[in-house]
Amino acid sequence: MRAWEIISDGGVDALALNERPDLEPGPGQVLMKIHASSINYRDLTTIEDPVSRKLPFPTVPNSDAAGEIVALGAGVEGMAVGDRVASCFFEDWPAGPISAAIMNTALGGARQGVLAEHVVLNAGGVIPIPPHLSWRQAATLPCAALTAWHALNQPHPVRPGETVLLLGTGGVSVFAQQFCNIMGARTIVTSSSDAKLARMRTLGAAETINYRNNPDWERDARQLTRGIGVDRVVEVGGPGTLQKSISATRVGGHVALIGILSGVAGTVSPTDIMRKSITVRGIYVGSRQMFSEMNAAIAHHRLDPVIDESFAFEDARTAYHRMREAAHFGKLVIDVS
Ligand SMILES: NC(=O)c1ccc[n+]([C@@H]2O[C@H](COP(=O)([O-])OP(=O)(O)OC[C@H]3O[C@@H](n4cnc5c(N)ncnc54)[C@H](OP(=O)(O)O)[C@@H]3O)[C@@H](O)[C@H]2O)c1
Known part of the structure; x- marks a missing residue:
């Protein structure tokens, strides 16, 4: 499978689209086929300055993905192949207050990110998406939407x-x-x-x-x-x-x-x-419980996320350049498959 990787401190133009080994979910994990990934300002600054964040090379960027479950690891209950899900920004923040341990589970930072054709995540690190949303729209939710929701509700x-x-x-x-x-x-x-x-x-x-x-x-x-x-x-x-x-x-x-x-x-x-x-x-994004409550509100009100522009997977670098230009309104999204 292909993944974009941060391989040096050379910034957006040094991002590399590389082959990685195919993935299998372990116990308690799911394999997700990614259809879309949105970018956040934090992803841009991570790519521009991986060294001060002590990121290992290579690191896959981005926290936000929408896609479908294509395989379940042993012991995963309440989920099925074909479920439409989004990644949670923190792979292990089910509910309650944040902690230093939770902060170490951020995707595209402490943990590998999701700008890839497939990703393996803990079952608690994905969440069903509101049914009316497209892949692109659902990919905007994990960071920006949840942060705004948290800021207005806590x-x-x-x-x-x-x-x-x-x-x-x-x-x-x-x-x-x-x-x-x-x-x-x-x-x-x-x-x-x-x-x-x-x-x-x-x-x-x-x-x-x-x-x-x-x-x-x-x-x-x-x-x-x-x-x-x-x-x-x-x-x-x-x-x-x-x-x-x-x-x-x-x-x-x-x-x-x-x-x-x-x-x-x-x-x-x-x-x-x-x-x-x-x-x-x-505020640091939010928990899976907050994400679940937000999704209920989005589904009830049939809220449509605002996407300014979307980009082909192979053209991911342009998406980050566009964010640096700050001419966008709302979200920028990369189509993955
Ligand atoms: N703590 C968290 O959990 C968390 C989560 C998500 C994002 N963030 C942070 O929140 C910020 C926004 O993220 P984002 O993804 O929404 O970024 P974004 O989509 O890149 O937003 C950029 C927009 O912010 C506005 N802006 C830039 N400088 C400004 C200034 N001095 N005063 C007022 N507005 C300014 C501009 O709007 P106009 O073009 O309209 O002027 C610009 O287009 C970033 O710093 C990001 O790292 C933090």
Whole structure:
């Protein structure tokens, strides 16, 4: 079978499409034939900088796959050949709080990834996909969708009528918009692009701000809540945006800290967090139980993930280059078979 491999620190252009031995599932495992794999910003940065992550060479990238079970290992119950499943970002996070041990089960990082024609995973590391979704759509769920779902549902769900601030229009933020729609929450969305903001309004955004034209977007966001501040922020910007997100948040509000799109260093005022009694909560994707609840909501509301563009398996490098250009809206997907 063929798999894309990170074989050096040479970045996207050094990715190699190589033959690997065919796989057999061991006890408690399933063999999955992969039909599609979506990419996340984290996959791009892993390929660009495998050394600081101490990745062994070769490593197969990507956490997100959708496909069908083609063989079951001994002792696997409740699953059958032909089942349509997605990979779980963490192969071994069934439920409950995260731990260091769980973090060591991330696909396309601590464990080999899924940009391959087949993969063997623990039975608890795959999950049935909502029936109405195509392979491409289902492949968008394991990381971006689940992260957005987690951010909006923990430590308690966003309530109808609450206001949520979303930064940018990448994979996580577009899913967050779609989930806010079904949860009855009002959104304020920022983007560098007016065209993308128009698309977000079509998708249901109540208010939009161009953060490139309005560097004081946090003040605008506050004004759009009559000076009170937003109830929750889905914070994908990180160091360059966090202080502004805190400023935009109401007393007692929540900041779900997810990403580092704006770099890895910045200044944050602990005083603002303390005086406003804001909860800043780190999010790391989510558990299989959260994934199951999210899939139930997606199936019930027949939610369709937003895919900007898809790429042939042999053209995977172009998908990562496209992500670095940041012109996409929603998700980028690679067709595998
Ligand atoms: N902690 C976790 O579990 C977890 C899970 C998933 C993702 N993440 C992280 O979350 C971030 C987003 O991931 P993704 O997959 O959604 O990425 P993505 O699809 O590549 O999103 C990129 C978009 O983010 C927006 N953006 C970039 N810089 C920004 C800034 N300074 N302020 C506001 N928006 C900005 C841009 O939107 P516009 O073009 O509209 O301006 C850009 O198109 C990444 O840092 C990723 O590593 C973390």
